[in-house]
Amino acid sequence: MSEELDTQTTLKQLTKRIEELEAVRDLTSLRAEFHRALNNREWDTLAGLFTEDAHLDYGEYGQAHGSKEVRSYYGQLLEQIRDMRNATAIALKNYIHGHQVHINGEDTATGVCFFEEQIRFNKDSLAFSSLGQFSDKYVRIGDRWFFAKVELDHYWVVPDNDGWRWPW
Template sequence: MTDHAELVACYELTQAKARYCRTLDTRDWDGLAALLTDDVEFGMGDGHTEPHMTVGRDETLTLLQSLVAGSKTAHHVHAPEIDLNGDEAQVIWAVQDRAVFDSGLAVTGYGHYTERWVRQAGQWKLASARLAHLITDVQQPVAG
């Protein structure tokens, strides 16, 4: 890959990940589905043990929908470490995510996404994602 092609690929990957965060937070499930491979793998954990992985686009969307149900969320990613290899990329993103549930419970996680992206028909698609929360802050609802 030329230097120019690498820069373009890095830009495209950051745009794809930004779209992932936006579509998840706005509950644009069709938009999110368009970013995933058919056989995407997704798992969450504490960074110390290997997470259980959900396999498949529909299964992953169902899991994500259940995780954010009854909440408002904001996912912020930054400082990507991108390793390109042709039409495949390994990317680690620093992440901070927050969910505030209708019950008043609020959870803020800090950690990393470790991902594999593949370029299919000129578009980057998420093929594998592991979210590891290294720190989780939980705020219980105030009793009233």
């Protein structure tokens, strides 16, 4: 009987560990999909990664509440940056580094990652590196994870021109 209990306990522990590992994998994929959709300007796909009551906070660049507003926010973000920088064309690619995930419960988690963005504001302008950190809250609805909150801590935008050519 004792051996049977040990086996059941071990199976429960292993099952929990596997579920956590799968959640981390799914959340890492969610974060990667965010940046893929952003780079490809797939605003509907990007909005679909957020809950209906999600909160997006980009600091000085604005906020959005809910997946519908998130869609609208990203749809006008490049135009907003273009206006802020008095630019004629925006070209950018955004990448993540060091994504860390913490599973808080069966259906909640938090994460943090650093981002690096290569950007040009005009065809003939200098290239810039934009750096910062995303802090996330995730929620699982059914069998799928979503962003419940995304907060950007934007560090800086600095010139970065060695080896750059237009277009990418």
